[in-house]
Each structure stands twice: as structure tokens, then as C-alpha cells.
Amino acid sequence: MAQRMGNQPMIVLSEDSQRTSGKDAQSMNITAGKAVAESVRTTLGPKGMDKMLVDSSGGVVVTNDGVTILKEMDIDHPAANMIVEVSETQEDEVGDGTTTAVVIAGELLDQAEELIDSDIHPTTLAQGYRQAAEKAKEVLESKAIDVTAEDRNTLLKIASTAMTGKGAESSKDLLAELVVDAVLAVADEDGIDTENVSVEKVVGGSIDNSELVEGxxxxxxxxxxxxxxxxxxxxxxxxxxxxxxxxxxxxxxxxxxxxxxxxxxxxxxxxxxxxxxxxxxxxxxxxxxxxxxxxxxxxxxxxxxxxxxxxxxxxxxxxxxxxxxxxxxxxxxxxxxxxxxxxxxxxxxxxxxxxxxxxxxxxxxAKAVTLFLRGGTQHVVDELERAIDDSLGVVRTTLQDGKVLPGGGAPETELALELRDFADSVGGREQLAIEAFADALEVIPRTLAENAGLDPIDSLVDLRSRHDAGEFGAGLDAYTGDVIDMEEEGVVEPLRVKTQAIESATEAAVMILRIDDVIAAGDLSGGQIDPDDGDDDMPPGGGMGGGMGGMGGMGGMGGAM
Missing domain, CATH: 3.50.7.10 (GroEL)
Incomplete structure (x- = not known):
């Protein structure tokens, strides 16, 4: 890059450096973020599909756990990595909801792209998104259901919901009992540290042979x-x-x-x-x-x-x-x-x-316990361990916060309605950003319907009408396609799963949207997701923008996905 001073050019960046600015930079980063979200979107919900991840040495991981997928994918693009960090933050803070957080972040970027094309300034979008996120958290906290450590049935439902669709379906009642017993056992006056729950995997036997050893x-x-x-x-x-x-x-x-x-x-x-x-x-x-x-x-x-x-x-x-x-x-x-x-x-x-x-x-x-997980193959017990980790996290979070929400897309549908009303009270162009935020949240019930083989439009219309009628707990039953009361059905999850997902997704989306200049010290035109997968046939994309054009190669992951 050179700047002219009088008639004399002044070199600022080295010849190897690349610079992408303005709408090209925004478009490139948005495309990267959306591609990451799209890669895990089909895993969402009780009927989500699994991914097979094959590394360069031939190691195989079969999972539908969002954070595991993104960690194994070895993503290099800096904007894409910001979305990966959303899943890691969600995992560290709550232990579940990683896919939800990433999918919302991707949809926020998708909605923003349309508004940017309509000449809405990214700063205005960022302001509107932040206002919407704050309002969303207020609404969820006001509608959350109280839970105590004595309410064992609710704790079992929370543990069971976190494991649904993660390879533990047939034995989730037994495993939920083991998880709740384990978390209650290690709780003390200092709080709950799930590090005191050791998980041992044993290949052989069935999942029903899993047991909790108090010691x-x-x-x-x-x-x-x-x-x-x-x-x-x-x-x-x-x-x-x-x-x-x-x-x-x-x-x-x-x-x-x-x-x-x-x-x-x-x-x-x-x-x-x-x-x-x-x-x-x-x-x-x-x-x-x-x-x-x-x-x-x-x-x-x-x-x-x-x-x-x-x-x-x-x-x-x-x-x-x-x-x-x-x-x-x-x-x-x-x-x-x-x-x-x-x-x-x-x-x-x-x-x-x-x-x-x-x-x-x-x-x-026993203030330290051991969970013995049994399964027929190594892949089964590995996925079972990931399901148990999620379940331990949500039970711990519930006991710490004492608040839960119905599942099945109910909170997102309610928030979409509330935020559209809120947008009417906000002046200026931020109103458009808040409405876009509301539309983005509906990606969760829509994706749940798609992954269950249902018509997403019909499902969304049914959900909206039930929430219009004041049914906060109305959510989508992925097995029957009906809209039912999720609280009555026992499909519940911690309040913090949703608030953290919204907060992390918003911050990541805002950070990406506010970038209008990308200056790379080297050549990023070969922007493969996994540089070790041996697939170097991607065409050069014309500088850094083309490098992220290669983000389409993400779906390939060296042919693994």
C-alpha cells in the first residue's frame, strides 16, 4: 500500500501485505461468520444430525456437539474464529447451548448484511443490536421459572433435555439420575465444582450399565x-x-x-x-x-x-x-x-x-464422585461423555442461578414478538436493527423444524399465534410436529443458557460488523479451513476477499463433512 505525498509515493505496507477495506471487508467477514454457523446448524435440536470429522492423521470424531465440531475443524480465518470463540465462551460459562449461540451469531450477520446493502451504517446496526440484546435479557429474566435444589424432578428434566439428541437417547432417564446425584453430591458451601465429578469411560457393555461411584x-x-x-x-x-x-x-x-x-x-x-x-x-x-x-x-x-x-x-x-x-x-x-x-x-x-x-x-x-460410562464402541462412549459434560454443566448452572426457561424454541419466539413491539418505541434507524435482531432469533425454531423434517413456515406461524395468545411456554415438539407447552412436557433449560448465547452472539456479530478494513501481513488467498487436509486445489480468490471465498471449502473439511 502506498500513500502519495506531493509527487513522491510513500510505502506504508510491505509488498506481501494485503488490504481489503469498505464493503468488501465487511462482506468477506460476514461470509466467514455465516459459513461457520451454517456448518453446525444441522446439528441443532433433538433430531439434529451428526458430523464425522476426520483429521490429517485419520483420526475420526463423530458428534453433534457444536463446540467439539468447531474445535476439530481447525479454522484459520480470523473472523470465523470470532464465531468459534462464541461457542467456547458458551461452553466455559454454561456447558451447553454452543450450537444455539453460533447459529444466532450467524443469523445476526445475515440480517445485518441485508441492512448494510440498504445503506444502514454498521455503527447504527451495532447500537440497535446491543439495545435488542439488553431488552431480550430483561424479558427472559422476567419470565424465567424459579427452581430450587429440592425440586429434583425439574433438575432431572434439565439434565435429560441437555442430553437429548446426543447419542444417549435410549438411556437418558438413567443418565439424568446419575448426573443429578453426582452434582448434588459434590455441592458444598463453596459452590459446585463439576471438576469433582470424574468421568471414566469403559468400552464394553451397554449404556444402561453406566453407574455412579460415590468416591x-x-x-x-x-x-x-x-x-x-x-x-x-x-x-x-x-x-x-x-x-x-x-x-x-x-x-x-x-x-x-x-x-x-x-x-x-x-x-x-x-x-x-x-x-x-x-x-x-x-x-x-x-x-x-x-x-x-x-x-x-x-x-x-x-x-x-x-x-x-x-x-x-x-x-x-x-x-x-x-x-x-x-x-x-x-x-x-x-x-x-x-x-x-x-x-x-x-x-x-x-x-x-x-x-x-x-x-x-x-x-x-462423598464430595468427589466418579461416573462410569459404558458403551459398545469408543465412538459411543466418547459422544456419551460429551453429552454428560453438557448435562453436568446445565444442572450446575441451574442450581447456581435457580432459574429455567422452556425449550423447543419458545423463548426465541416470545423474544421475537416482544422485540418487534419494542422496536416501535425506538426512534431512528436503530428500529430496523432491532427488528432484524427479532427476525434473527426466529432462526432457532425455524432450524428445529427443518432438522425435524417439518415445514418451518407452518411451524413458525403456529408458534407465533400461540405466543400472541399469551402462551410463553409454547414450543415445537420435534417428534410430533405439534406446538405444545414445553414446561408441562418437562423440556426446560437454564436461563443462563439463553442469556449467555444472546450476549456472546451479539458481541461477536457487532465486533465483526464494525470491521471495515482488514490488513493482512501475508497472503491469505489460500484460506482453507484445514491446511493439512491436502486439498490445495482452491482457486485463488483475488487477495484476501478470495481467501474467504474459500470459506465455502469449509463444508468440505477435506471431504470430512
Whole structure:
């Protein structure tokens, strides 16, 4: 890029740089965002389709989880990545609703494109979109339904709704029970941390064989065959150290001139190791979990004392064992006391799907639990884990906020009506942006209908008429095609799923719309979604604009989608 000063051109950017400005830049970025949204749109709802994602090394992921799809797609375009960030924010904040957030963001961009073509300034659009988003959140919060931790039935419905259409359909009632029990178990005065719910996947058996273990399950074995397989009514020690002789921190040489001296060294080491084991025995430990190694001689003495020991346990697992048994993690055996020990009715090594694991269970007040997920194939249990993660997130969010909304496109249809009324009270061109926002929200019920094989126009007309009549809970039953009361049917989701989706989608759309100049340091004309997929046959698109023309290659994902 060159600017002229008098008759002398002044070079500002390097020759390799590219610049796209004005409507070309806006159009390019809008196209990128819309392409990302379109790639996950068919996965929305209980009848959404799955995507098969094949990476460059041949690894396969089959899923309809929005955030997983977008992460696996390896998107390079900067504007497209802003939409991907919407799904990641949604996942981090709520745990579900990632596809909803991305689809709304894409539709907001689509509606904006039409207004920009009609010479509505992007700043006006941004202002109108923000006003609409604030109003939408107010409306949803005023109409939300209150829920408490005692309302188990509603919590089960929320857990079940989050899993619908994600490979767990046949067993969602059982899994919903397990999820609600798990979240309620780990709740304490500090809140709810779902990190304390460990999910273990086992290939083999059916989904119905999945179970909740109130306690910790460690993917380890006891260190010595002579140790007991099972210890009942066990006092549990958790030691974040090593049952080994520490090496000196400085290099030193010891000259041995007599075999007796060597034996004295060995005897001294053995004595130190025995003292360590004696310390554990003295405080009454029946099982010990060690963060580092255990010397062979220490293993011998532990087995001799009938103590079950496990070594090289991950720090996160040590914390979960301590949390579930009530033990304290100690870093020095010199300071260990009986009060530092936890209690478990059973510490045992068991075979699960051909793998040996240590079960720490039958605890008095499990504040850390383990969900065992079973399935016929690896793909099944992987998708099941994603469904469970979503479900854990929405149950946690519901207990934190105490507010839920009906599903089935009911909130979006209501918001569209409310925002059109609100637009009439807003002066200036922002009114057009608010109306566009209302139209954009209706993409959710419309997509639910399309994915269920229903007529989207008929479904939308039915939904609008029921909401006009004051039925806030009226939503689309994707199985029958009828408009029903979603609250009565038990299809509900946390308030924050919707408010966060609207907020994130709006911010991303506004940020993209406000960009009128794209200056790239290098050549982006080969804008493939997956640069490693070996498909370099895309025609050059004429600079950066053409690079995003290649966003059409997104649907291909190297032939995977």
C-alpha cells in the first residue's frame, strides 16, 4: 500500500501485505461468520444430525456437539474464529447451548448484511443490536421459572433435555439420575465444582450399565502382588511425596574400602524406609496413596504390614481421594497424624472392562464422585461423555442461578414478538436493527423444524399465534410436529443458557460488523479451513476477499463433512 505525498509515493505496507477495506471487508467477514454457523446448524435440536470429522492423521470424531465440531475443524480465518470463540465462551460459562449461540451469531450477520446493502451504517446496526440484546435479557429474566435444589424432578428434566439428541437417547432417564446425584453430591458451601465429578469411560457393555461411584476411582493398581486386593473399613493416607530415600542435592563421592561399609549403607537405607512404613502403621493407615515413587524395599514392608499402597497418583486424583474420604494431603510423613487420615468402607482393586482400577468407595459424605460410562464402541462412549459434560454443566448452572426457561424454541419466539413491539418505541434507524435482531432469533425454531423434517413456515406461524395468545411456554415438539407447552412436557433449560448465547452472539456479530478494513501481513488467498487436509486445489480468490471465498471449502473439511 502506498500513500502519495506531493509527487513522491510513500510505502506504508510491505509488498506481501494485503488490504481489503469498505464493503468488501465487511462482506468477506460476514461470509466467514455465516459459513461457520451454517456448518453446525444441522446439528441443532433433538433430531439434529451428526458430523464425522476426520483429521490429517485419520483420526475420526463423530458428534453433534457444536463446540467439539468447531474445535476439530481447525479454522484459520480470523473472523470465523470470532464465531468459534462464541461457542467456547458458551461452553466455559454454561456447558451447553454452543450450537444455539453460533447459529444466532450467524443469523445476526445475515440480517445485518441485508441492512448494510440498504445503506444502514454498521455503527447504527451495532447500537440497535446491543439495545435488542439488553431488552431480550430483561424479558427472559422476567419470565424465567424459579427452581430450587429440592425440586429434583425439574433438575432431572434439565439434565435429560441437555442430553437429548446426543447419542444417549435410549438411556437418558438413567443418565439424568446419575448426573443429578453426582452434582448434588459434590455441592458444598463453596459452590459446585463439576471438576469433582470424574468421568471414566469403559468400552464394553451397554449404556444402561453406566453407574455412579460415590468416591474416587483411580486408574492404577496396587504396587505389590502381596498386598491385599481389598481393605474394608480402611483408614486412608494421602501422601504427596515419595516413599524413597532422597538423593543428595550436591554431587558427592563415597569411597568404600571395606564390604562391611557398603552393607552398613544398605542397612541404613533399609532402616529409613522401614521407619517410613512404621510411621504409617503407627497412625493406623490401612491404605496409602502416594504422589511419587515407592522403593521396592518400602513395598515389601508395606505388604508385610497388610497396607494397600498405590504410587505415582496424579495430583488431581490425590485431591479427589482426600475430598471423598475426608483425608488431608500431607507432604511429610514426619508430621502425619491420625487426624490426617480419611475413611472409606472399601478400598479395592477391581477389574473393569479388562483394566484394573482402584476403587475408594462407601465413604460417609462423598464430595468427589466418579461416573462410569459404558458403551459398545469408543465412538459411543466418547459422544456419551460429551453429552454428560453438557448435562453436568446445565444442572450446575441451574442450581447456581435457580432459574429455567422452556425449550423447543419458545423463548426465541416470545423474544421475537416482544422485540418487534419494542422496536416501535425506538426512534431512528436503530428500529430496523432491532427488528432484524427479532427476525434473527426466529432462526432457532425455524432450524428445529427443518432438522425435524417439518415445514418451518407452518411451524413458525403456529408458534407465533400461540405466543400472541399469551402462551410463553409454547414450543415445537420435534417428534410430533405439534406446538405444545414445553414446561408441562418437562423440556426446560437454564436461563443462563439463553442469556449467555444472546450476549456472546451479539458481541461477536457487532465486533465483526464494525470491521471495515482488514490488513493482512501475508497472503491469505489460500484460506482453507484445514491446511493439512491436502486439498490445495482452491482457486485463488483475488487477495484476501478470495481467501474467504474459500470459506465455502469449509463444508468440505477435506471431504470430512
Amino acid at each position: 474416587a476411582v483411580i486408574d492404577k493398581e496396587r504396587v505389590d502382588e502381596n498386598m491385599p486386593y481389598m481393605v474394608e473399613d480402611a483408614n486412608v493416607a494421602v501422601f504427596d511425596g515419595a516413599l524413597e530415600i532422597k538423593e543428595t542435592e550436591i554431587d558427592a563421592e563415597v569411597n568404600v574400602t571395606d564390604p562391611d561399609q557398603l552393607q552398613q549403607f544398605l542397612d541404613q537405607e533399609e532402616k529409613q524406609l522401614k521407619e517410613m512404613v512404621d510411621q504409617l502403621k503407627a497412625v493406623g493407615a490401612d491404605a496409602v496413596f502416594v504422589g511419587d515413587g515407592i522403593d521396592d524395599m518400602a513395598q515389601h514392608y508395606l505388604a508385610k504390614e497388610g497396607i494397600l499402597a498405590v504410587r505415582r497418583v496424579k495430583n488431581s486424583d490425590l485431591k479427589r481421594i482426600a475430598r471423598s474420604t475426608g483425608a488431608r494431603v500431607v507432604s511429610s510423613l514426619d508430621d502425619i497424624e491420625a487426624d490426617d487420615l480419611g475413611f472409606a468402607g472399601s478400598v479395592a482393586q477391581k477389574d473393569v472392562g479388562g483394566d484394573e482400577r482402584i476403587f475408594v468407595e462407601d465413604v460417609e459424605d
